[in-house]
Amino acid sequence: MTADESAPPLDPAELGAYFALIEVSSLLRHTVEQQLRDAGDLSYVQFQLLATLGDAADGSRRMTDLADGVVYSRSGLTYQVGLLEQAGLVARSQSADDERGVTVTITDAGRDVLARVFPGHVDVLRKLFLEPLSHDDVQGLATVLTRVRDHMRTIPPRSARPRRKQA
Numbered sequence: 001m002t003a004d005e006s007a008p009p010l011d012p013a014e015l016g017a018y019f020a021l022i023e024v025s026s027l028l029r030h031t032v033e034q035q036l037r038d039a040g041d042l043s044y045v046q047f048q049l050l051a052t053l054g055d056a057a058d059g060s061r062r063m064t065d066l067a068d069g070v071v072y073s074r075s076g077l078t079y080q081v082g083l084l085e086q087a088g089l090v091a092r093s094q095s096a097d098d099e100r101g102v103t104v105t106i107t108d109a110g111r112d113v114l115a116r117v118f119p120g121h122v123d124v125l126r127k128l129f130l131e132p133l134s135h136d137d138v139q140g141l142a143t144v145l146t147r148v149r150d151h152m153r154t155i156p157p158r159s160a161r162p163r164r165k166q167a
Contacts (some may be wrong), residue, residue: 028129035124040117045072045080047117050089053106054114060105062095089113 095101
């Protein structure tokens with residue numbers, strides 16, 4: 001689209017869906033972040049990282065895969081992983097597949113923190129997000145959001161795009 005062209009306006013339903021999504025996301029994230037801080041002294045991103053590692057079969061992921069998965073800048077991810085490492089919740093090591101790569105592994109202490117925050121996290125999700133929805137609503141919402149997410153993943157934000165190889 002050129003500067004001379006203008007995008008057609010959103011219709012009321014499109015605009016309403018967008019604003020509802022933004023508001024729901026903001027309200028949910030605020031409450032989730034507070035619960036994570038209170039229960040485990042974790043930021044939202046730190047929780048995402050620990051949960052991602054905790055779900056991995058061997059508890060490990062490459063840093064680049066983590067950055068792409070949580071859609072976070074590589075430098076920001078390095079900082080957050082450093083904080084988790086200082087707290088003893090993760091360990092970093094050289095990747096077995098690539099000598100330039102770094103692998104992050106959740107520690108037993110990291111698993112303990114996840115076990116401590118998960119019950120409250122699930123409680124917040126149920127009360128704030130899932131309670132007003134029927135099972136069919138949840139399934140429909142999951143279908144729609146998965147389709148949107150998959151579309152958005154085909155056009156990743158700058159921070160999540162693969163790095164260009166230097167010549």
